[in-house]
Amino acid sequence: MRFDFSRIFLSSNVNFYSDDGPMQRVLEFLKYRGRDELSSLGKYVSSEMVEEAMFIDHYSKPVLQTWDVLDERMDGVWISPSHVHVIDRLQSFGVISRPILEKDLMHHFISGYLISDSGLFCTLTLTMQTAYALQKYGNDHVRNTYLNRFISHENPWLGATYYTEIQGGSDLGANRTVAVPDGDAWRITGSDKYFASNSGLADASVVTARIQGAPQGAKGISTFFVPALDSNGNPNYRIRRLKDKLGTIAVPTGEVELDHSEGYLLGDLQTGIYIAMEILTVSRIDDAIAAVGIARKALWEAYRYAQKREAFGKALSNHPLVQRDLVEMEAEVEASMAISILSASLFSGVWDVRPPYSREYHFARTLSHMAKNLASWSSDYVTRYAMELLGGKGFLHEFPIEKFHRDSIVTSIWEGTSNIQALDLLEVLLKKDVLKDLREYLSKLLEEISDKDIRSTMDDMVRDSFSRAANYLSSEQREFYAKDVLDLLATTTASVLLYAVAFKTGDTGMRMIATVYRWKHFDPERKEPEIYKFALKHMEWMAHSSP
Structure with a gap:
């Protein structure tokens, strides 16, 4: 059996x-x-x-x-x-x-x-x-x-990035790993690569290091390609140990020691930190995408469970409070999914751009910060609440929901915590004047909304959000307010985008979901049961399966 x-x-x-x-x-x-x-x-x-x-x-x-x-x-x-x-x-x-x-x-x-x-x-x-x-x-x-x-069909290589060092964490400017030239290659030495995921599986890695004589701080960082085996076939670095983690068990995360490891410069010495951060943007978008994908799986499972599980004489999905929970979770998933896929699309359109980057690249980078933060926290909420909808079974190791939640938690931590995303967004808004580009982009999205009343409401909401964001940015305490700016711009963008998608594609159910999302984030006192019921009907696709 x-x-x-x-x-x-x-x-x-x-x-x-x-x-x-x-x-x-x-x-x-x-x-x-x-x-x-x-x-x-x-x-x-x-x-x-x-x-x-x-x-x-x-x-x-x-x-x-x-x-x-x-x-x-x-x-x-x-x-x-x-x-x-x-x-x-x-x-x-x-x-x-x-x-x-x-x-x-x-x-x-x-x-x-x-x-x-x-x-x-x-x-x-x-x-x-x-x-x-x-x-x-x-x-x-x-x-x-x-x-x-x-890209080989047989035994394709795996990769890794070894950036983080124990003394600096997200502060790459604090890296102590050093690279010295050796003919066409470089020799890289450092014992502190502290969060090295995929170590021991990776056939090659991208490594950040500082060349001798480089300036202090992030601008002194260069980026290298380092094979796991050197040109003589010997191990090119050592793995000190693997970490014990709450989640993400399938990927080994180790501590790597480089000792005259053979490496090859990527790009040039002057743009190393920009290249490293560009490579990091790929994983930040992946992080957003994966976070909302986990949330979708958790909600899909909770929805199906609610349909089949009976309590107090009827299916869970027929209880008004559960219906409200499901709709509000769906709103978070759809909004986070939309902004994450938009971020992916924008970055895909500029991946040929090199430093010094174009205005379009900086706009795509801006969306990656917003998507990563919004999706990771939405995933944390949705996966945790999906556990609650399953009751005690949601807390048991023997069912997948608890794993979804454990795996979602890390998405707000790795590749830059919420604070790091907020500070990086602050930097690009202040130095690259991207706020204006975002406002123009949202204006174009608003044009997709054919309902005049909704478009007027959303236009007022966008105007208010950008006014508040501008006030935060002009404050002497702008760093203190950086996460407020991040959250405000992300939820505003996601809200407008969700309506634009709904109207452009003719999806009336998504329009209701967009309304619930707007209420939750911008008008929290407003809740209309009839809208929730219509939105719940929109979610019936989760009950069906393709052949």
Whole structure:
């Protein structure tokens, strides 16, 4: 008798791509037509990957193997054969190869929404970052030597980024790792790469280091491509240990020691910190995408459970309070999903741009900060409340919901916490005058709203939000208010965008969801049960599954 995972995961027969109506509306609005691979991936994730990911999380976490049987350092991480299989299978859907071969970076981002397992997708995110950096900033020799290994059909390489050091955390300007030239290569030394995810699995990594004589602070940072094995086939760095973590178990996170490690400069010495941050933007968008993807899975599961579970004489989904909960959670998911996919689309349109960056690049970067912060906190709320809708079962290790929540928590932490996103947004708003560009973009979105009353209401809301944001930015205490600016601009943008998508695509249910989102964030005293009931009907797509 085969174990039936569908008995503990009610969403195991859905297609996370083709069955997701709101996501399809956003892609339609952005004029992105996904490949058939995305539909195949959406089915694979629900029918196989979620089960494999849960088993890895519970019973098969990665193990560091420091020495081989002949007493030689190997510094490899041992994962189960099923873990190897699921990574290979995910790569077969073009998650890395499509962007590199066809410059279809959106294929990677949408794949991340479908996969949205923080552990497994972290491995793929880090691989995408490494391949992206190599393709865009590696010299001809390094690119020709290594790039094809990341898109090979057989045993494709995995990547990593080793930025963070124990003494600095998000402050890359505090990096102490040093690089010195050695012919066509560099020798990199530093013992403090403290949060090195995918270490022991990665075949190569992107590493930040400071060359001798470089200025102090972030502008003294350069960026390097570092293979896991040097040109003689020996381990190129050591892994001191792996971390024990609350979530993201599938991706090993270690501490890496570099000792005259062989590396190759990416870009030039003067733009290293900009290149490092650009590469980081890829993972910040992935973070937003994955966060909202986790939230979608959790809500989908809670919705299906509420339909089938009876309490006090009727299904949970027939209780008004549960209906309200489901609708408000859906509003958070749709708004976060829309702004995250918009961020992905904008960045995909500027990925050829190099320092000094264009105005369009800075606008895309602005959206990445807003999306990352909004999606991560929405995911935290939705996944936690999905646990509550399942009652005590939501808190049990034996059902997927608790894992969704554990994996969602990290999305507001890694790749820059909420404070870091707020400060980075503050910097781009003040130095690049992006607030004006955002206002113009929202004005264009408002034109999509054909209902004059709603458009007038939204126009007033946008005007008020930007007035408040301008006041915060002009204050001598602007850093104190930075998170207020981040939250205000993100929720305003998401609200306008959700209405624009709904009207442009003719989705009246999404219009109701957009209204609930607006009320929740800008008019919290207003709640109309009839609107909630209409919005709930819009959510009935989650009850159905593709063949």
